[in-house]
Amino acid sequence: MVKLNHLAIVVNDVDSALSFWRDALGLQVRHAERNEREEVDLAFMPAGDSDIELISPINETSGVAKFLAKHGPGMHHLCVEVDDIVATMQRLKEHKVMLLNDTPKVNEEGTKYCFIHPKSAYGVMVELYEKAKK
Amino acid sequence: MVKLNHLAIVVNDVDSALSFWRDALGLQVRHAERNEREEVDLAFMPAGDSDIELISPINETSGVAKFLAKHGPGMHHLCVEVDDIVATMQRLKEHKVMLLNDTPKVNEEGTKYCFIHPKSAYGVMVELYEKAKK
Numbered sequence: 001m002v003k004l005n006h007l008a009i010v011v012n013d014v015d016s017a018l019s020f021w022r023d024a025l026g027l028q029v030r031h032a033e034r035n036e037r038e039e040v041d042l043a044f045m046p047a048g049d050s051d052i053e054l055i056s057p058i059n060e061t062s063g064v065a066k067f068l069a070k071h072g073p074g075m076h077h078l079c080v081e082v083d084d085i086v087a088t089m090q091r092l093k094e095h096k097v098m099l100l101n102d103t104p105k106v107n108e109e110g111t112k113y114c115f116i117h118p119k120s121a122y123g124v125m126v127e128l129y130e131k132a133k134k
Numbered sequence: 135m136v137k138l139n140h141l142a143i144v145v146n147d148v149d150s151a152l153s154f155w156r157d158a159l160g161l162q163v164r165h166a167e168r169n170e171r172e173e174v175d176l177a178f179m180p181a182g183d184s185d186i187e188l189i190s191p192i193n194e195t196s197g198v199a200k201f202l203a204k205h206g207p208g209m210h211h212l213c214v215e216v217d218d219i220v221a222t223m224q225r226l227k228e229h230k231v232m233l234l235n236d237t238p239k240v241n242e243e244g245t246k247y248c249f250i251h252p253k254s255a256y257g258v259m260v261e262l263y264e265k266a267k268k
Contacts, residue, residue: 004141048139078209
């Protein structure tokens, strides 16, 4: 199983961008927060089986702020969910795919994740996710 | 209902990019074709409920070729599926959202579609889809 978990979009300001995604287009916000650790505001909007995630920087020094200064607002990365991230990472390495971390990182919810280098993914920043078993 | 139908990625060459998306990451190709009218090669890969679509130009004059020359490979547009595209377009217009066409276009399968101007969608090219009723 490989499924699109979410698509992340960088904007200048999450609240302003919601005027399009929520108010005009009609998506619902499932979860929104200021994440001080990542130095961003976030909003997750279910769009069928996948989420659209809005991200905006809360200072001028974060990675997201630098992306925004360089590229302007737009799609940032896509996240695909897999059953077994370690096996997937192993297979990717066998195919000479460059990973940004050698072993999975783990977030507060227990989700394991890893980023693939955009050069290996033909121009796209791809995140891998393996959700915590419940 | 607003769901993510597909995410379109522009690459230099669909076959080469499949070495990552299909061979390394493990997605399956549901449909691939050379579309002479759009002047592109296409491959659709289901990723859960949504598709990832790879697009590459087959000449140097198409819109996709110009996008590639200007931006390099990467994510191009996202397509959201709605129940009633005319009602959605009407609501978007009431919210001052700019549409690239005033009435829906229709493709060979009977799918109605319309593009939203990236300026109105905070930096993202968004396509709307209403699938043909069966």
